Every structure is written in C-alpha cells, then in structure tokens.
Amino acid sequence: MTVLTDIPEKWLPVVLPIKKKKKAGFGGGKSKKKRTEEERRVKANDREHNEKFQYANNCIVTSKYNILTFLPVNLFEQFQEVANTYFLFLLILQLIPQISSLSWFTTIVPLALVLSITAVKDATDDYFRHKSDNQVNNRQSQVLIRGSLQNEKWMNVKVGDIIKLENNQFVAADLLLLSSTEPHGLCYIETAELDGETNMKVRQSVSVTAELGDPNNLASFDGEVVCEPPNNKLDRFCGTLYWREKKYPLTNQNMLLRGCVLRNTEACYGLVIFAGPDTKLMQNSGRTKFKRTSIDRLMNTLVLWIFGFLVCMGVILAVGNAVWEREVGSLFQSYLPWDPPVDNFMFSAFLSFWSYIIILNTVVPISLYVSVEVIRLGHSYFINWDRQMFCSRCNTAAESRTTTLNEELGQVEYIFSDKTGTLTQNIMTFNKCSINGQTYGEVTDPLGKQPKRLDFTPFNPLANPDFCFYDEKLLESVKVGDLHTHEFFRLLSLCHTVMSEEKSEGELVYKAQSPDEGALVTAARNFGFVFRSRTPGTITTTEMGRTVTYSLLAILDFNNIRKRMSVIVRNPEGRICLYCKGADTVLLERLHPCNQELMSITSDHLNEYGADGLRTLALAYRELSEDEWEAWSESHRCADKATDCREDRLAAAYDKIEQDMKLLGATAIEDKLQEGVPETIALLSLANIKIWVLTGDKQETAVNIGYSCKMLTDDMTEVFIIGGHTVQSVRQELRSARERMMELSRGKTEGMEAWAEACFMGNGMKDGQEGDCTTGRGSKQLHCSSLPPSASGDMDSISGEFALIISGHSLAHALEADMEAEFVSTACACKAVICCRVTPLQKAQVVELIKKHKKAVTLAIGDGANDVSMIKSAHIGVGISGQEGIQAVLASDYSFAQFRFLQRLLLVHGRWSYLRMCRFLCYFFYKNFAFTMVHFWFGFFCGFSAQTVYDQFFITLYNIVYTSLPVLAMGVFDQDVPDHRSLEYPKLYEPGQLNLLFNKKEFFICITQGIYTSVVLFFVPYAVLSDATQSNGVPLADYQTFAVTTATALVIVVSVQIALDTGFWTVFNHMFVWGSVGSYFTIMFALHSQTLFRIFPNQFRFIGSAQNTLLQPVVWLTIALATAVCVVPVLAFRFLKLDLKPQLSDTVRHTQLVRQKRRKPGGRSIGGAWRGTGSVSEGRLGARGGSRRSGYAFSHQEGFGELITSGKNMRLSSLALANFASKHSSSWIETLRRKKTNHTPPSTSGECSPAPSNVSGTCPALSNSSSVLGGSQETPIEEETDAAVVLSSSSHPAASEPAEPRAPAQVAPVDSSTSAAARTDSPGGWARSLETVQEALFGRRGCASASNTQVPPCDATETPPH
C-alpha cells in the first residue's frame, strides 16, 4: 500500500491534459450516454445491480491516442488547423499537371516538417499522459468484496463498492462516507487538490451507517443511494439513502471527493457513488479555453488580408494571362500549343490563376506558424530558466505552462490580483505591542545590524521555537513580573476561540480559525502564558510555569458589528474578570474615563502601528463583582433564550457588560506581505499597469493590505467606497464618485503645476527622512491631495490619484448589464481598485468586464482555487506556486513562487518577448514579400505563364533553410536594452501596451518595404543582365543566370536586413546569419553540381549555373547595386527616426552605448519615472497612518464562542468550522442564484450586513459628515463598512482643519453623538443594520444542517427522516 504523500505532482498530469482535450477525450462517449442520466441509483455491495446502469468505472483515460490510432487521429487533428489544410490544398493543386507551377516537394517538404514536429510533440505529451494515467489507475485501494477487504487497483473500483481509506490516503473516487474510526462517524479531509483550501474539513457520516463500524457489518450493508447525476459542483451534493425502509438525506457533508486526502483519521469506509470521469474532480477539470494572444489575432487578420492580396494578385495575373494568351499566346501556338484541356484563353487564365496561387503562396509561408511557435517555446524556456525568478525558499522555479502567450506578457494593462497568498503570505506575526503606555518590539537598528532573535526556550519550555521576537525589554518585563504585562498576556491566552491539541506533553498545536488569533495566542504562549486546553466550561493555561484553570463563564463572541470579543472567566481565586480585545475604534470608547491619558498614549502607538501597515487590536479588561456578574448573567440568559431578535438582544446584553473597561494595551500583528510586493506594485504602476485587487477578504483587511502594499497611498486625492446594496444605491455611488472626480479634475486648473511642484518638492524633501512624518505630513497631504488632475474633465483624462473600493454585493449590481459601462468608466479612472468580498465567479466577471470594455490585455494572478475562474478568464493567468494547493497553478499559464517575480515576468520577459515577436513578424512578412513579389513582376515578362523566377529548390529551401535561422535567432535572443534597464525604466513597457511595435501600420510598412525590395530585386538584374555578357561573349540574359542572380541578391539583401534588425548580436546570431549565407552558397553549389544532375537530369537542370553566374563580376556588381538600393533608404529612415524621434529604448540604449555612468536619471520620461519611484518609495517610508489602523481582521465568522460553550468537543467544533467554511464558499453560488431570481441584496455572509436606510443616503451630505467625523480621509473606512461612503479628501473644507485632535477624533465616529445632519438617523440605522445582520445570520444558521446553535451536543448533524 503506497502512502501517497507526494501529492500535487501526481495529480498534475491528470488534470493537465484536459487543456487540450477535445470532446473525444475521456468522457466523450460516455457523456453522451450520461446525458440521459437523470438520477443515479447506487446499491451498496451489489455489483450486478449497479452494472445495469453502466456507470463509468474508476479508470481515467486522459490520453488521446494509442499506437494504432496515433497516426490517423493525429493527422486528422492537425489537418483541422486551417493553415495545414490550406497547404494540403496547395499540395493537391500542385499535383494537377496543368496547374502545377512548382514541384510537389516545394510544399510537401515544409508541410511534412511541420506535421512531424507537431506529431512528435503530441506524441510526447500523450506518452506522459499515458504514464500518469497508468500511475493513477494502478494505485491500490482496499475494496470490500464479499465481506473481505481486498487490494484492488483504482481502475477496477466500481460504483457501489465499499472501500476503505487510511490516513493520508487519496480518496479514490467520490465516496459516501459510511463510517470512520473517529467518534460520531467524523473524518477529516484536506481538499487542497480540489479547491486549494488547506485547512482541514470535517465530513460526517449519516449516523445509522456510522454505527456499522467494521467490515463485517459493512459487508451486509445494502442501502441504496439515489442522488443527482454527476456534476461539477464541488460544494453541493444532494441525495437520499434508502436503507431498511427508511430515508436519510445526504448532503455534501457526507461526501468524500476524489482528490481529497484523508487526514487525522485512522481509517474510514465509503461507498463509491461517482467513479472515474464522473467524479467531481474530473468533472471540474473541464477543458480550458485555448488562449490566443492579440498578436495571434492580429496575425490571423493579417494572414487573411494577405490571402485577399494573394487572390488579387492571382486575379491580376490571370487577367494578364487572358489578355496575353489572346494577343500573343494564340500566335505563339505553333511553338507552344495549349495543353490538351485548354481550348481558349479564358480557361488558360483560369489555370494560370491557380498556378499563381501556388507560386505566390509563399507570402504566407507555412514556416511562419512553426517559427512563431519555436520562438515562443524559446521564450518559455528562458522564463523557466530564469534564476531571478527562482524561489530558493520553496525550491520553485518559474514555470511557463503555456508556450503560446509570451508576447502578450509585454502588453499587459490590467493586473487582477488575489490578496491572500498572493500579495500576502497569509502568515500573521506578532510584531509589536503596547502595554500600559510602553511600546515594545521597536528594535529596528537603522545601521542594519540584525537584531538578535529572542530565545524563549530557557525561560519557557513550552515556547514555540518558530516564534520570532526581537525586543528583550518585553521579556524582561515579563520576567520581573510587571502586573500589566502579565495581565496583557493573560488576556491573550484566555480571550480567543483557539483550539489546542496536545499530542504529547508540551507539544502544543493550536488550531485557530484565523491566523491573527493564532499569532496572538502563540505570542502569549512564548511569553509564558501558555494556553493548554479548553473544555466547554474551563480554560487551562500554564502561567509562568504554573498550571491555572479558569472557569469560563461566557464568551461574548465576535461579530462584524461588534468588532470585538470578550470572555468572562473566573480565576481559581474566584475573581471574575472580563477580558476584551477588539478594534480600537470600538474599544477605546468603552473604557473607563480614568483611562484618558493612557488612551491617548496607546492611541499614538496604534497610529504608529497602523502607519507601518500592521493590524492592530486594543486590549482591555474589567473586573466584575459577583453581583454584577449574576445580574448580567441573568439578562444574558434571558436574551439567549429569546426566540425573536435573539441576536439583537444578545448584542445589547454584551454591550451592557463591555463598559468601563481598563485599557491594557494594544497589539500589532503583521500580515506579512510577500517579499517585494510594494516595490513590485510601484514599479508596475509606473509601467502604466493598473492593478486591481480582488479578494474574498473583508474590506478592512483588503484596505489595510492596499495601504501596506502601496496600492493606496495617502497621496491619493480620494478613495471612494462603494458599498451599496441596491442597484440604485450602487449606481448613485458610482455616479457621485465620478462626478467628484470630474469636479476635482475641473476644479483647479490654474496653479496646477505649482501644486505639482510643491508636491514633488515635498516628497523630495521628505525622501529619506521617514521619521519625520508628523509635521510634514499634514502639509504634504494638503498639497498633493488637492493636486488637480488634468482639466478636461473627460473620464479618460482624469489623472488624479483616485482609488475605488467596492464590496462584493455592490459588485454584483455593478456587473449587471446596464451598470457595466458605468462601473468600468468609474473604476478605470481610478488608479487602484480593490474589490473585497468577491466570489470566485465575480472575480472572473470583473476580468471579463475589462476584457470586454477595454480591449486591454489582462493578467490575473492568484494562488487559490477561488482564483481559478479569474485565471482562466484573463488573457494571462498566473498562479503562485510553492504554496499548498495547486489548483491555481494548474489553471494558470505561468506560475512562480512569489508575487514580485511578476515584475520580471512582465517588464523583462514579457517586454522582450513582445519586442522579439514584433520584430520577428515584421521581418518575416518583409522577407516573404520581397521573395514572392518578384514572381509577380516576372509575370509581366513571361506571358503570365506562372513561371517562377527561382530554382524550385531555392523556393523550397528559402523559408526553411536560408532565412529561417537568423530571424529565429533574432526572435529568440534579441534584446534592445538589458534586463536591469527595463526594470529601471518601467516606461519602456509602454510600447507594448499601446501596441506600437506591430500593428497594421507597421505591417503595411513591412510589406511596402518588401514590395520595394522585390521591385529592386527584379528590375535591377533585369536591366543589367539583359544586355550583359560574359567576357567570352556568352549572354547573361539566360533564365538560369537571372534566377541565380536574383536569388543571391535576395539572400544577401534579406541577410543585410536581418543584420540591421538584429540589435543584439550573440554568438548565435553571428553563427546563423553568416551560416545562412554560407549555407546558401554551399547548397546552391551542391544542387548545381554535376553529380546530382547526372542522377536526376530533369530535376537538377541548373547544373553549372552557380559557377557560371557567380564567377562573373557583373553579377556581383548587380547584386551590390541591388543591395545598396534596397538597404540605403531603410538605413536613412532608421537613422532619421532615431535621430529626430528617438524612442525611450533607443535613448536608454544610447546611454548604454556611450557608457555614460548613470549619474542622474535624465530624460523627461525617465525623470518622471524616477521621480515617481521616489515618491512612491517615499510614500512607503513616510507613510502616515492612524487612519487605517484597527484592522480588526481576525475571524471572519462569528459563532465560534457559542460552539465552545455549547460543549461540543474539539473535533465537533472543527466540524462547525468546516461548516462555516463550506457555507462561506457556497455563498457566492447563493449570490448568483439570488441575482438570477432577481432578489434584492444577498445577505448571506456575515459581512454583507446591509442597512438599506443607510445606503440610500449616499449623498454628498453623508460624505460630508463622514469626513467631518473622520478628520482625515481613510478614517471612516473601517467604521463605515456597510454604509456607502464617499470619502472626501482633505481638500474638503471640513478636513482642512488639521487642528482637530487626531486620535480621539478617530475614535469618535461610531459615537452616535455626532452632530452631522446625515447621521441623525444613525442610531436607528445602526440598530436596524444590526438587526438585519442578525436576522441574516440567524436565518442562515437555521437552514444549515449542522447545528451550531443551541442544540445540545448530541447528534446535531442528523435530521432523521420521518
């Protein structure tokens, strides 16, 4: 029995091949059959019965061919490609002797080459697919057959079998969980393969089967499952189990899906419901759309045009032939009668048309497509090989998983990024804290000396060795027994909902619902306050080595409105204490008035932490007397038992007790950004790439991250928040945001430059002095935020720094058909857009929206399964690899380990790819026009008889030998500026976005140049040779000499041209350019040799032409003349362009060339870019905070506390956790459904707690009031999560009073005592919103099968049939 611990790789090939899957794939035939399957009936342990239905077995076939079918099937597939068919058609044409103007091999050689290269590639792919199929299909599993467990290969597992799974095994098929070794028939699975979520999930069997237990009982189990047919919904299952005359409903909770891994469970038994291709995993790995780049599309258009052009030329020449045959040819009949079928000139012209189509087809050579593929493959390898995109920590190199999109990387305009795991590492670290007015954790040595990491082990044997903290003072303070410090950590060790698991003594594992909480409890653990275990009524800790058991009286749980949680505990001494932690905004106003001084100090600290992008929490406690407790406890019980408005009442009860607390301090948790994220974002936005963050996270978190990764800065003119719950309100909000933008744009036209200057100067001055933000900040902000953008007021020209934050439920409205345009125009005018609380589907919709409205290249980057849809729908999908979960990577086109590699991928690789591809295409079209059009001119001299100018071998080899390698070398190796330069000057990226290097205009220039060259190449030799002779008198005007001269001139001219085009002469370029010219002469001499002629006299007629022609000086004079005439104009134009209108890249290159050490960045654009960078980095360093602190971001879902108190064991509560998770993930489907049925706002998730009355008030008045309240722009973000607020900047009159004491003012907003008119309804609105939320929650909870409510701990998950 192989224990499959090395998961992802093995699945990878299984899911991968679907990419190219045609319908003929694994499910092809079956799916047709299955289409009629309306429900599935599976009887356990009854293979005969189940066979009647012919369900798919568990064998997975992803390969396309076997040895016999390979050739026919592969050829069939290949000829489905238009290009290949076209060339086949040409080949057939050539077989008609009356038409054939070229030998058959001129087409068949390239075609065969192309076909065989593709075939080899396909064969290799399929071989690996076979291998992976075999490997997967031959895995062993234990199947219960006739009462005994037998080892069986996966592929032999049938629907209806009962199989046994052991810990860490892969689930072989979609199973109905029957029983497990764990209590209550629970088992734990990891679904990373399915949805990328790495937390464990709980599945529970139906209780009747859970009792079955051992194989003997199971063997006699003969229940029948009736369920829905196979589908791809991972989070839904609907079925019924009929057993012993009873019905039991089945849900997704009872299912183990293929691809999951069993964890923490010794063994379990399951009944196979779906097998092989029917499993949800396979159903989900549907065929991805084949992505094409914009260059591809352009190329296809151009190729069509060229075909049109080809037909035109054919028609012209055919008409010419008709005329000629009538006027001249008919008279020439005695020397050359028409071919037998030809009886008049019209028919001759008709044939001539096709003959010319054959000859001139080289304007679209078959090698174009192959060469493009080769170049892309090369670029992909360069990406794979790039050491600077290798993450040594996770040992992952960048991988280009598609080889067809590289050049589009150079054209990206929009990046859609996931947050968690992409921008952030999703690791929370306890970074700083403030205890009783003393701040700890600030040990950043400016000299860069690495501070020593504290070693906790001697002090505390239970410490977690992974925990990092650098400030010794804190440890000292703990050691000396500072009361506040002790209380601080005691709070952290008690006030949470973390579960602990202690497998062996001292080996604690915390299972926290959110990483924030985990970080806090771990910090407490390391500082000597170790949370050991909990029961429903107690919490056991080890405080400074002493085991203490607190009795847990109540958990006042977190929710989004409360933004805080508390516990009430009784310590062994009998003292009752309430510990509370929460967002500072809510907490600070609940403190006892005597805390004023401490509060302001702590507030300052919180500001500092917030400025550093840390997530802060304030901690407070309150001692309760027995009476108080009794009284409150009574009211609490009362509220708890209430049937109506329970949530409301509870909240009110909680509110009552959480008063007059004493402040303990504050914590700061760092949501660790991935390395280099702010820099990357800054660089990318300098490259004019717009970055949108689409996250499932809640708004505060998203905004916080937005700030810490510098998407949002305090320099921004205004940050708009769209949070409406109805169509009207969203529309209104979008409109007012836009109006505001216009207003600001229009507002200050004059003095703009002055402002800008001041702003820049401010930045410049502040550059480097990060500490000094308090004084400089205010003025700077004042200046910069009132910096008016361009004056026109047109949406496109709004250049102010705006940001838009929109939440998922508003987005749902914004994405509706009639709102789309509005949303796009508003959002695209903003510099940064953050969409929070979005569902995976919405992510994809947003991407589609931009694709549809903006015609811009989009890139989506993400790491989780929830990003898959967006990754698939964007032009380019990038997956973050190296983390757990490979769904995103599997769906992606590129994958690498860290977000920061994106800058290299785009600015270096993408840019180069685009440049190379463009240069390649330009040159390729040029050379083929130059080559082919010569035939056209010759047509006028040869009676339009479709005589070629060149030797047929030359025609065959021109594209595949003589000119292919130099241009390939250029396409693969060319660089205009070195990689570090393109990172230094992000503006260099712009040509790609504007599509400047290869577009229709460039194309016409190329073909014009090609046609010009062909004219020169035909007429110069024509004019020279028709009168020239050898020195012995033999005329040079014979056809063969002419052919050789023209061909040689052509090869030389195109070689000179490629030499001009090549900007980066590596050894390969030299080799290929010189080699091609050399090979031309070598091959020509060989083909014109006696030996070949003697063997095939009729094929090698050009015997001796090479030597007879090329020994003539006049021929060389002709070639030289032609070359000069072709190249000189090009050279002159290029020089002029370079001289008069240099591109940025030229300039950069020039400086490079002149070897000027870059003293200061020069050049306007460069200067701008640099100044830009400066300001951004300044923004990072001197970021002012305060406003965005209190990222009370832990626990997305409430209700955990109740679970604990309700007495379920640890496992059961993690079941609930899973329940939440699944609900959470299902919410987007819910939203969708609601949207479809035209319901009003979705209120599924806790975050979506709308207060319609509030929303409707989205008017300037509200914005006013909030800015008054906030005192600075971002303040209200946290407070006003629900209400739609148009945040006004400091340009607003109210905000221009910096005198307003900052910290207290920020605490104020929730306070209903504000005077603003718009807030008069505040309390009511508040209450109502609270109500709505709670109703929503309540309702949902009621529906959810797994009860986490009041129901006692027994089999809550079961609802037996009646």
Added chain:
Amino acid sequence: MGKTKNKSGPLARRPDNSAFKQQRLPAWSPMLTANTVLPFFYLLAVICMLLGVWLLLLVQSTQEIKLDYTDLGNCNECFDLRRNVSNAAQTCSCRVEFSIDKSLKGDVFFYYGLKNFHQNLRRYMDSRDDGQTLGRIKNLKKNPSSYCAPFDKDNDGVPIAPCGAIANSMFNDSFTLNYHLSSSRSVPVPLLRTGLTWYTDKNVKFRNPRADNLTLAEVFEGTRPPLYWQKPVYSLDPHDPNNNGFINEDLIVWMREAAFPNFKKLYGILNRADPIFEKGLPKGNYTIDISYNFPVQHFQGRKGVVLTTLTWFGGQNHFLPIAYLVTSSLILLAAVVLTVAWWKFGKDGKNMKE
C-alpha cells in the same frame, strides 16, 4: 516529487547559471549613430561614383552594330514567304548590307537576336528532356519525358530527338558575313562557331548517346527530328562532325532559355587568325547572307543580328554605370540631408540632458 533528479537540497531545481540560460550571452549591440551612418553614406556614395565612372568609361569604349533584318531589303520576300507555314520546306535566302564607320577593335562577337519570342513561358521551359539530351538511350528511343508533349513523339509514335517545344522551335537561320574590301572583292568573315556555350553545357549537360563504334546517324536511328527541323540532329553542322548531335553548339545555345522575350544569342566569334581581321573588323562595307528559315510573323516578332566588341561585362550595357552614378548621387543627397538633419534637429543622445 515528480521528477527526481540526482541533485537534492533546496536549490535542486534552481536553473543553471549559464550565460545562455540567463540571457546574458556576450553580445555586440550595434546602434545607428551619426558617427557610423554618415561616414558610411559618404563612403558608399564615393564608391558608387567611382564604380559608375569607371564602368561608363569602359562602356564608351565598346562598339556595337545592330541590324534588324526581319524585313530589311530583300529579306522582305523571305518574310512574306515564311508567313505561310505551308512554304516551310522552301528555302529562302536574302542579303543584308551594312557598313562599319569605325573599325571594331579586338574580339568581335556575332549575335542573333529575337524580339517578342517567349522562351520563358512555363510550359515552354518545361518542355524538354534533359535526360534525353544527356544521352540516355531510354529517353531517346523509348519514352522521352512526358513534359515534351506534344513534341515527344510524332504522329507515328516514333520518339522525337531532341524532344520538346524548345528544341522544336530552334532558331535555324544561318548567316554568312562578307567583308567587301572593294566594290568587287569580298571575303567571307571567318566566324568561330564553337566556344559559344558554357563549359558545363557542352561537356556535362549535353552528351550524345554512347556510340560504340556506331555513327551518330545510326545512334539516332529510330528517332525523328523535331517537326520544324529541316535537318536531323546528327547533321546539324555539315562542316564539323564533332559539332553534331546533342552537343551541337547552336542547339545548346538555343536550349539555354532566355529569361526575357527580347534576347540575343551568340552565333559566332570573329576568327582573328586571318590577317585582315587580326585587329577586329576593319571599317568598310559588309553584307550578311541569310538563310531565312525562322518565321517570326506568327508571334509578331523581330529578328536581327548584333555585331559588338565587349568589355569584361558585356557590350554596350549603359544601365549598370548609369545606375551606379544615379545611386551614388542619391546616396550623396541622402547623406547631405541626414547630415543637415542631424546637425540641426538631431537629438542624438542630446535629449538625455533635457
């Protein structure tokens, strides 16, 4: 994991640090700068100028006499005679007179020229069998290449040698050039009728079938001459038995198809062994006796003769020198414009300082 390499450790999958893989190959990145482009232009202009002048001088030193005899003088009668195909068997000869004012010094080459004769038609050019003319018995006596059709076999199914449209339409006028020392005395100008072809054509491409003690006539037994020919291929040259069969130089010259409808082909070279013609063709009066066989009126063609002296690159070929001179001046013009542009408006790196 999936691929197990021998290497292990955290950097096992790190790409190699080779210049190639990291795209850091040493490379030369040239750039068009004023320092390179402008001198290049001037240099090129000068070179072209010098070449042009030199070539022009060379061309000026050549002399050429062209004579279109299609219906000149008494050839008119033959012209009319040939108008009718039924008269193809009748011989016709005519005489054309001309004078040379300035003696042609050195080697003098005698060409015949045709106008509007399309040797470059695709099917015409294909209509030959190089296997046959290489002397392959199979192609000769059994099956000439199908490309020769309809000139591969005659109506009786006997193969034609040499087959094909090209051979069939061979130019068959013959010329005798006479120099009139005085009004009464004339001497024939001796023309070398060999050495008119490429070496490879004469010695490799065209071979008579292996004779094995047979006469050429016997070798070609069982074949027919092309329809329009008056003589069989083995007796094309009555004067030189080694110039018969497929290696007959007139045939070879004809079989080397011209690229354009107006062309000239070498007929003979002045034999300067005779003391009179030691220095070329002296000035005076000349006549050409033409055996007028080749009809041109079908295709509205003209035919003529050309007498010329040569430089190493041909006769009076004015195009090349003039093209060079024109190119040179254009390059010079471009160079001046570029210089001015660079001088006045150029931002050659200067914008870096803006």
